Amino acid sequence: MALRGTNQEKARPYNRRIVLEYVRNHGPATRGDIAKRVGLTVQTVSTIVRELEEQGYLLSSKEAPKGRGLPPTMLHLNPDGGYAIGISVTPLGVDAALMNLAGDMLGSAARACVRPSPSQAFALIEELCAEMRALRPDGRILGVGFAMPGPFDVQAISFVGPTTLDGWSGVPVRARLEEVTKLPAFIAADTVAAAIGVRLYGEGAAMPQFYYLYFGVGLGGTMMQDGAPVRGAWGNAGEIGHIPIVPGGLPCPCGNRGCLERYLSLDSFSNRPAGQSQGEWVAEVAPIFHSAICTIENLFDPQTIVLGGLAPDELITALVATTSTLPTSISSRYDRTTPRVTASVGHQSLLRGAAAMAVSGVLSPRQEPALTPDRPRQRDPFSNGMAA
Numbered sequence: 001m002a003l004r005g006t007n008q009e010k011a012r013p014y015n016r017r018i019v020l021e022y023v024r025n026h027g028p029a030t031r032g033d034i035a036k037r038v039g040l041t042v043q044t045v046s047t048i049v050r051e052l053e054e055q056g057y058l059l060s061s062k063e064a065p066k067g068r069g070l071p072p073t074m075l076h077l078n079p080d081g082g083y084a085i086g087i088s089v090t091p092l093g094v095d096a097a098l099m100n101l102a103g104d105m106l107g108s109a110a111r112a113c114v115r116p117s118p119s120q121a122f123a124l125i126e127e128l129c130a131e132m133r134a135l136r137p138d139g140r141i142l143g144v145g146f147a148m149p150g151p152f153d154v155q156a157i158s159f160v161g162p163t164t165l166d167g168w169s170g171v172p173v174r175a176r177l178e179e180v181t182k183l184p185a186f187i188a189a190d191t192v193a194a195a196i197g198v199r200l201y202g203e204g205a206a207m208p209q210f211y212y213l214y215f216g217v218g219l220g221g222t223m224m225q226d227g228a229p230v231r232g233a234w235g236n237a238g239e240i241g242h243i244p245i246v247p248g249g250l251p252c253p254c255g256n257r258g259c260l261e262r263y264l265s266l267d268s269f270s271n272r273p274a275g276q277s278q279g280e281w282v283a284e285v286a287p288i289f290h291s292a293i294c295t296i297e298n299l300f301d302p303q304t305i306v307l308g309g310l311a312p313d314e315l316i317t318a319l320v321a322t323t324s325t326l327p328t329s330i331s332s333r334y335d336r337t338t339p340r341v342t343a344s345v346g347h348q349s350l351l352r353g354a355a356a357m358a359v360s361g362v363l364s365p366r367q368e369p370a371l372t373p374d375r376p377r378q379r380d381p382f383s384n385g386m387a388a
């Protein structure tokens with residue numbers, strides 16, 4: 001489904017984004033295709049396309065002639081028309097990557113730092129952004145997308161623990177990011193950014209309804225509904241790490257006992273008994289993992305659950321291998337065409353998703369939703385002094 005433009009002269013900045021969004025999602029396309037699909041006149045589309053070509057966002061090519069008549073001009077997104085930097089802060093350190101408009105990763109870098117404070121993190125982000133910019137010194141950097149662990153601003157469980165970041169409550173993250181990077185900044189929870197990455201570039205590409213289970217230092221997740229993250233009232237929907245799953249179980253820094261992420265997370269994995277192999281650990285947590293799968297399925301009815309995150313690929317793969325048999329849930333269907341649980345490995349979904357938030361935020365008519373109190377401002381990357 002393409003977004004619709006509006007044939008009013010004052011709507012030109014909006015129409016430029018609509019046209020670019022169409023080519024980004026459905027290109028290559030002719031001017032006529034675009035006009036028909038977004039509801040603008042061919043004349044309006046032609047004017048916009050000329051501007052976008054001049055600005056380097058679009059490239060055109062001629063098809064080989066078939067039969068009589070001039071071959072149509074096909075419009076493509078210019079992969080090097082712009083770049084975005086994806087940044088993630090985790091309890092293990094800070095990572096950054098540079099991505100082009102086609103979603104290709106052009107380079108990445110990481111700095112280890114255990115549970116970085118805001119000032120440590122922003123100093124590292126400044127360094128890493130300089131490194132990323134140096135990969136394309138003459139390139140147009142559109143913005144930065146930033147991901148960090150949730151849940152956000154939950155005072156009742158304002159816990160400090162090994163899976164969370166301390167000292168970040170109340171920090172004006174977007175303002176600090178824009179200050180150190182001098183770029184428009186877009187922020188989201190790590191689970192949301194990674195789910196966007198999986199949706200655009202990974203296993204979720206053909207699946208508009210999936211739940212992304214994020215196996216990080218803690219455990220979280222995001223439901224993607226019609227290709228967009230379900231956010232809830234405060235942006236924390238789907239954060240399942242603190243579901244109480246073992247009555248009277250292990251104490252959790254949130255104040256409860258038996259929370260899911262006490263059993264299923266990198267924190268739990270790295271604190272397993274000395275000498276316990278990965279295989280033994282996976283076998284031990286499999287029943288709890290399977291209960292979590294059934295809970296997610298019964299809540300969200302996803303096409304599949306995609307397991308990914310910061311965990312090593314072989315751990316993700318080993319956990320998914322245990323799901324060949326699962327307890328029944330509403331997802332136990334005879335007409336399934338996808339497995340109930342799928343592994344997502346090797347896509348760097350977190351950083352690509354973070355960078356994609358910046359591309360969408362700057363270029364597209366719909367912005368990826370950011371945290372409620374810290375919404376990004378609208379900016380027009382096309383404004384070049386011309387009347388809009």
Ligand SMILES: [Zn+2]
Pocket residue numbers: 241242252253254255256259
């Ligand atoms: Zn908890």
